[in-house]
Amino acid sequence: MYVHLKPAFLMLLVLTLLTGAVYPAAVTGLAQLFAADQANGSLIPSADGDARGSRLIGQAFSDGKYFWGRPSATAPYPYNAAASSGSNLGPSNPALVQAVSARIAALRATDTGNSASIPVDLVTASGSGLDPHISPAAAAYQVPRVAKQRGLPVAALQEFVERHVELRQFGILGEARVNVVELNLALDRSTSLKPVR
């Protein structure tokens, strides 16, 4: 047994250096060299130099003039990107039904008159609590509300949203989606959308 102790100890040391120091350092160096933007969090630049968020991380929106994202279960507040979390509510948990009912009520309250059925992704919490995307259907559902709040023509806003739809990767992988953070930033910035007089 003792004959194996020395190689075991030395082997752990050597492999620790190789896989725990050399490997991650080399990957970091190459990543920073060739893909610094992605390696540092895909930040959204702004005119004043400060980042306006990350293209990959959602933000909480509850103002009627913005498109809302997926509900987030992070604590202590939604979209806390320093502590990712899902709700882990089971399918038969009454708390799930309560949470979804409350979200439906909030959507209906800011958008009276819209009786379309609500796409499921808009009222269910994402796995990470940081999902930046909603489905095109969930975006379309919110167009009448956002148009009204901003005084924009519905058709023009609908077309604006459609331009922000990301299709399946290579036409096959994943799902069609709309990035809520980028869409709202574009909406605030847009000069092409003209309010209805």
Next chain:
Amino acid sequence: MTANSLLQITVYVLVLLACAKPLGGYMARIYEDRPAGLNRWLAPVERLIYRLCSINPAVEMRWTDYAVALLLFNLLGLLALFALQRLQGVLPLNPQDLPGISPDSAFNTAVSFATNTNWQGYGGETTMSYLTQMLGLTVQNFVSAATGMAALVALTRGFARRNADTIGNFWVDLTRSTLYILLPLASVLALVLVSQGVVQTFSPYRTVALTQPVTYEQAKLGDDGQTLKDAAGNAVNEPVEVREQTLAVGPAASQIAIKQLGTNGGGFFNVNSAHPFENPTPLSNFLEMLAILLIPAALCYTFGVMVRDTRQGWAILAAMTVVFVTLIFVAVPLEQAGNPALSALGVDQQAQAAQPGGNMEGKELRFGITNSALWAVATTAASNGSVNAMHDSFTPLGGMIPMWLMQLGEVIYGGVGSGLYGMIVFAIVAVFVAGLMIGRTPEYLGKKIEAYEVKMASLVILIPPFVVLVGTAVAVMVDVGKASVANAGAHGFSEILYAFSSAGNNNGSAFAGLSANTPFYNTALGLAMLFARYWLAVPTLAIAGALAAKKVVPFGPGSLPTHTPLFVVLLIGTVLIVGALAFLPVLALGPVVEHLQLFGLH
């Protein structure tokens, strides 16, 4: 099921199977020390490692020596990881000033990563320093995988050799697995993942401005630091406004690549591969999902090459694939059907071009239903355990599929190395059962299967159900076990059962509502992981030693061919019957009851 769903699943399975032969052949050349490119260019590095560690690669080991070397190496790794976690507060590369980990959590995590389970009792971004993630967790991701591959290669030599008393050199198998297989694959995958948006930096967490500030209620504290109470005894809340978002980053891509390739599954962040910085795009998802099953599937071909009959490897791969594909087509429609409790509220769960629909609680929009359910099946078929959706929020039967796949013993592809050696043990049992039925001495790959091998095989097959069922029984009987449950009723029982199924088969995924970072669960699940790993690896090596010593029986008219569809069916039957018989009653108490309650109500 939509046409696109079918297409995504088909592409995934085809690409996986297409990789089996080239990668499997490459690995066989590595283990047999035949020229394979890398093992010639990097040969000086390999020789340097042996020299530094005073190892003579030419010296072969008996199975007992092999087992002792394996156990010692794993024990030292476990101790190092424990110490690193306890001391991280005073060590460098800790930009968030995270404190040392509690003893029970550090024990659990050290065991978890050394045993290739990678159960996460902790939330990565709120607990582990960059140094711990790299020098501790990433290292164990590599070497625990390489340990499994070494044990498999040793068992394979048991079949390939005749009248031999040794089964190889553990240090050589460990080094070659790491240097020529895991490191190159991980380096390439890590860089591709970065290109998709996976973070890889040593900088501290990044703060950015929010477009719309968030306000939330927080309990108000008095001057004494205690929560203030009003006259009625209720806590007083105060509103807090958050104007910034702190983005947790770190050297993630390098760890995620090996966590997937080595069937480890321990994420850099709390929510694992559901986190957009860990799995940002459908392409990154596809590659990570491919990496889960890549090596376990390819090792079947490696096995065939090394026993000089590739048909044997294909037969095992076929058995695994049949079970895998069948369960995909059970799980995906179950999740796509959605939650009847939400249909009652008027929520639209219908899959369309403009929305994934289905049971989206706990799932990411970019992956939708198909990639979430497909991942769940893949990660539990392999003993990977990484998740891209929260299994706890799956439909009752949709969540039962991953649970049952773990309970089958992690042999449908399974962990790197460990999955195939588990499946070979099932094959030994299958030929034994067939031998009893036709009244002949069972043989497998020309080796007589006798009492000793069957006893060892029985240990390998029976220990995981024993650990899972006894662990679950104990946890539901004690208050500390029940207190951690997040969802009441049958689903709460499923949470506990899932935890022990995961630990008792070295998977690592969770019904994560269960608060498992408690002294009880850290200890109980830690022990379950230890038993499940080493009580299986040691009997497997014993079989390897016994087989290597045997002579080869020529294939005769009375021998059972083990590469035919008939044998594939027999092997699947053995796996399913053992899995089904041991776990059907307990599954009836959890997921099945919940399903009947949920669908009966609506």
